[in-house]
Amino acid sequence: MSVLSAGSLAEPGATPGAGEHGPVVVREHPGVPGPLVFLGRAGATIWSNGKARVGVVILGFFVLMALLAPLVAPHDPAATDFTPYLGPSATNWFGTTGNGQDVFSQFLYGARVSLLVGLAAGFGATFVAVVLGLVSGYRPGVVDAVIGFVTNLALVLPGIPLMIILAAYIPSHSVWTIVLVVALTAWATGARVIRSQAATLRTRDFVRSAQFSGERLGRIVFREILPNMTSLVAASFFAASTAAVMAEASLEFLGLGNPATISWGTILYQAQQQNSLLTGQWLMIFAPGLAIALLAMSFTLINFGVDALSNPRLREKA
Amino acid sequence: MRYLLTRVGLFVLTLWAAVTLNFVLPRLMPGSPLDAALARLAASGQQVTNAQVRAIEAQLGSPHGSLLSQYGQYLSDIVHLRFGTSFTDPTQSVASAIGRALPWTLVLVGVTTIIAFVLGTLLGAFAGWRRGRRSDAVITTTATFFGAFPPFWFGLLLLFGLAFRLQWFPISGGFSEGATPNLSWSFLGDAATHSVLPGLTLAITTLSGWVFGMRNTMINTLGEDYVVFAEANGLRERTVALGYAARNALLPNVTAFGLSLGAVVGGSVLVEGVFGYPGVGQLLFKAVTNHDFPLMQALFLVITVSMLVTIFIVDLLYTRLDPRVRAEGGDAS
Numbered sequence: 001m002s003v004l005s006a007g008s009l010a011e012p013g014a015t016p017g018a019g020e021h022g023p024v025v026v027r028e029h030p031g032v033p034g035p036l037v038f039l040g041r042a043g044a045t046i047w048s049n050g051k052a053r054v055g056v057v058i059l060g061f062f063v064l065m066a067l068l069a070p071l072v073a074p075h076d077p078a079a080t081d082f083t084p085y086l087g088p089s090a091t092n093w094f095g096t097t098g099n100g101q102d103v104f105s106q107f108l109y110g111a112r113v114s115l116l117v118g119l120a121a122g123f124g125a126t127f128v129a130v131v132l133g134l135v136s137g138y139r140p141g142v143v144d145a146v147i148g149f150v151t152n153l154a155l156v157l158p159g160i161p162l163m164i165i166l167a168a169y170i171p172s173h174s175v176w177t178i179v180l181v182v183a184l185t186a187w188a189t190g191a192r193v194i195r196s197q198a199a200t201l202r203t204r205d206f207v208r209s210a211q212f213s214g215e216r217l218g219r220i221v222f223r224e225i226l227p228n229m230t231s232l233v234a235a236s237f238f239a240a241s242t243a244a245v246m247a248e249a250s251l252e253f254l255g256l257g258n259p260a261t262i263s264w265g266t267i268l269y270q271a272q273q274q275n276s277l278l279t280g281q282w283l284m285i286f287a288p289g290l291a292i293a294l295l296a297m298s299f300t301l302i303n304f305g306v307d308a309l310s311n312p313r314l315r316e317k318a
Numbered sequence: 319m320r321y322l323l324t325r326v327g328l329f330v331l332t333l334w335a336a337v338t339l340n341f342v343l344p345r346l347m348p349g350s351p352l353d354a355a356l357a358r359l360a361a362s363g364q365q366v367t368n369a370q371v372r373a374i375e376a377q378l379g380s381p382h383g384s385l386l387s388q389y390g391q392y393l394s395d396i397v398h399l400r401f402g403t404s405f406t407d408p409t410q411s412v413a414s415a416i417g418r419a420l421p422w423t424l425v426l427v428g429v430t431t432i433i434a435f436v437l438g439t440l441l442g443a444f445a446g447w448r449r450g451r452r453s454d455a456v457i458t459t460t461a462t463f464f465g466a467f468p469p470f471w472f473g474l475l476l477l478f479g480l481a482f483r484l485q486w487f488p489i490s491g492g493f494s495e496g497a498t499p500n501l502s503w504s505f506l507g508d509a510a511t512h513s514v515l516p517g518l519t520l521a522i523t524t525l526s527g528w529v530f531g532m533r534n535t536m537i538n539t540l541g542e543d544y545v546v547f548a549e550a551n552g553l554r555e556r557t558v559a560l561g562y563a564a565r566n567a568l569l570p571n572v573t574a575f576g577l578s579l580g581a582v583v584g585g586s587v588l589v590e591g592v593f594g595y596p597g598v599g600q601l602l603f604k605a606v607t608n609h610d611f612p613l614m615q616a617l618f619l620v621i622t623v624s625m626l627v628t629i630f631i632v633d634l635l636y637t638r639l640d641p642r643v644r645a646e647g648g649d650a651s
Binding site: 158159166250254278285297301 | 344474583607611614621625
């Protein structure tokens with residue numbers, strides 16, 4: 001679970017690159033790179049990092065697996081056509097479940113749910129983090145104090161037990177329940193980092209001048225301040241996605257997901273229910289767990305490249 | 319002194335908020351809490367007995383009272399450690415079940431956290447010192463890989479390899495069957511053998527957080543003037559690395575303690591479930607599978623409060639370690 005701190009979420013005070021080298025000001029002026037060029041350069045910086053490149057390749061592999069599952073899967077993942085509890089064989093590469101379903105086909109389709117939950121919950125958590133972080137960083141005083149308290153509270157509440165309680169109380173068990181639960185619990189770290197960065201940017205000259213020229217609040221926060229913390233937002237996103245992939249697997253392994261969903265977590269749940277380690281069906285445990293680990297790792301690896309965006313000291317020498 | 323008072327005030331406020339959240343959560347859900355709990359019990363296929371209905375009522379407080387009086391009742395119950403009776407085993411109180419499980423988890427989580435902290439910080443300091451070189455790449459890649467393992471899955475692998483196949487360690491439980499928990503050497507040794515695998519699982523999967531935290535602060539510290547100055551003075555490499563850089567990089571890493579503790583505690587829930595280790599985590603694992611809501615809520619409360627207390631203590635220690643924090647009274651949590 002601790003992978004979410006690939007170091008990327010250290011306080012901005014501890015990442016000198018953000019402070020010493022001046023902000024990246026994105027404006028619509030001739031000669032200043034537009035958003036597309038900006039994104040392109042960011043992509044190139046990430047790609048130039050060896051670890052991040054590996055992460056992008058692994059993530060790409062799983063995206064392909066999710067997209068092509070219907071074409072590649074040898075059987076219908078939900079069909080109960082086979083003898084239950086079979087070990088690995090030529091027809092059923094990873095064996096069969098207690099209901100006689102093909103585990104390998106389920107494994108391929110499982111990439112869809114894990115990716116969906118990881119990205120959707122990562123997006124939700126990042127959205128909450130950005131909004132709360134920007135507002136409290138830009139508005140010192142009561143608003144900042146209240147949001148700061150809630151953030152610190154969310155930070156010290158034990159994540160997994162909180163998720164378990166939430167998921168146990170919410171009556172409907174679907175993939176979206178898990179997305180909601182993870183988004184509600186995984187935003188705090190990001191919000192804290194974004195808050196402190198917004199607080200330091202607030203006093204910078206370019207923000208001051210925007211204030212004095214009478215820009216609206218929304219424009220200052222989203223057009224002047226936000227572009228200067230792209231890498232922080234991206235880091236929060238990948239960290240939250242990592243947490244989401246792990247949390248989904250944990251909740252489903254506990255039986256708090258929908259057992260009818262085909263995902264890596266539910267395969268592990270079924271394997272545990274039927275004691276498959278002791279009956280020789282070890283692939284049923286090994287494969288989905290390894291896939292979860294690799295997917296979570298790919299997010300962390302990409303974050304190494306994102307770190308290098310904001311902190312040139314972390315860039316790898318060519 | 320003022321700083322200390324603010325800290326204590328914040329701690330009490332956080333504690334109150336966590337306790338209240340635990341009260342509010344079940345009441346936010348649609349329907350009356352009693353009906354909801356009964357419906358869930360019925361849906362899980364159990365016969366709902368009168369004893370269980372009474373147990374749920376006792377847990378939820380008088381369902382006819384106002385929300386405020388329920389809240390008052392809830393707070394007084396907590397102060398007196400009255401958590402009601404468990405759904406699954408009406409003969410035993412939730413408080414006694416938790417009381418029996420708590421020492422196991424405290425020892426397991428405590429020892430693994432210390433091992434992971436020491437080992438991870440050392441590895442992180444070394445990787446930061448050697449940044450960009452081969453040893454750094456090996457350490458960070460390995461840590462990323464192991465850190466991405468879902469702890470319960472890694473536990474299952476160790477269980478299969480080391481306990482089931484090689485039979486080096488017992489498969490399940492916290493002590494041998496038939497033994498009664500006591501403080502004799504033979505029992506402690508037995509318990510230690512049983513906790514090696516869960517401990518190893520937790521330590522290895524949470525190590526990476528420490529490695530990366532220390533590596534990052536180390537890299538930033540290495541750019542500081544006093545490190546450059548020490549190097550220019552011709553001090554030995556080891557003296558600069560350990561005495562100047564690592565020593566100063568260590569401090570920010572201590573603040574990460576609270577967050578890492580959350581990861582260990584969260585991981586221990588599922589890992590204890592996998593290994594049948596008789597701690598709080600396994601209790602929660604079982605409570606979830608049996609839809610035992612009184613037990614679940616009390617466990618969440620106990621886990622949260624123990625984490626808050628630990629973080630508070632670390633916070634106070636931190637102010638002892640770093641005089642600057644005391645002087646500024648600043649935002650160091």
